Amino acid sequence: MLAAAAGGGRRCGKLTDGVAKSSCMAQDAVVVIDVQNAILDLPGTQRRREIHAALDALVGRIAILIGRARQRNVPVIFVQHDGPSGHRLERGVPGWQIRQEILPAPGEPIVHKTACDAFFETTLGLELTSGKIDRLIVAGCMTEYCVDTTVRRAVSLGYDVTLVADGHMTADSGALMFDQIIAHHNSLLDGFDAGNHSVRVVPVSRCLM
Numbered sequence: 001m002l003a004a005a006a007g008g009g010r011r012c013g014k015l016t017d018g019v020a021k022s023s024c025m026a027q028d029a030v031v032v033i034d035v036q037n038a039i040l041d042l043p044g045t046q047r048r049r050e051i052h053a054a055l056d057a058l059v060g061r062i063a064i065l066i067g068r069a070r071q072r073n074v075p076v077i078f079v080q081h082d083g084p085s086g087h088r089l090e091r092g093v094p095g096w097q098i099r100q101e102i103l104p105a106p107g108e109p110i111v112h113k114t115a116c117d118a119f120f121e122t123t124l125g126l127e128l129t130s131g132k133i134d135r136l137i138v139a140g141c142m143t144e145y146c147v148d149t150t151v152r153r154a155v156s157l158g159y160d161v162t163l164v165a166d167g168h169m170t171a172d173s174g175a176l177m178f179d180q181i182i183a184h185h186n187s188l189l190d191g192f193d194a195g196n197h198s199v200r201v202v203p204v205s206r207c208l209m
Helices: 048-071 124-129 144-158 178-189
Strands: 028-033 076-081 108-112 135-141 162-170 197-202
Touching: 028 048, 028 144, 048 076, 048 108, 048 135, 048 162, 048 178, 076 144, 076 178, 108 124, 135 144, 144 162, 144 178, 162 178, 178 197
Parallel strands: 028 076, 028 135, 076 108, 135 162, 162 197
Antiparallel strands: none
């Protein structure tokens, strides 16, 4: 279970005219969804070379985000999809493994899921509660499935979410190219809210800076 990282807890404001500020800064966690070897190895993919080149670039940006989080004692949580027998992400097969470039460090939790929603019948909620997390920085795959679903669910559960604009990826779908799908979801989710909680979409260059 995730423990609150040293130096990564809530930081309350200093005294002002002898009165402490009532609000405390949010506790962040980076949530990396389904960045697995075979995540975009979809049957019938036409532009495989372009898609995998873009995925490799994405993994590099996520590695930067993870490194920044570790330097700042911000918890990193990995979500890994467990597919059924014969699926490209079948548990235990090479395609199921998390990408080598961003392997979890000792003590960083891996949440296993079987649905698009990373909260559905998983330990993600427990990990966030145990770490007193109230704001998520989300990156990973696939944009229109697990990323979109998890971001929306997180907001409805009472978390604020930063979706990394250049930190999620998908494959082409029908007439839509992957970059069109990513741009659409960035536009669609930016400002999405439920009650007092909302999504903001920002590039990795502005995350944890």
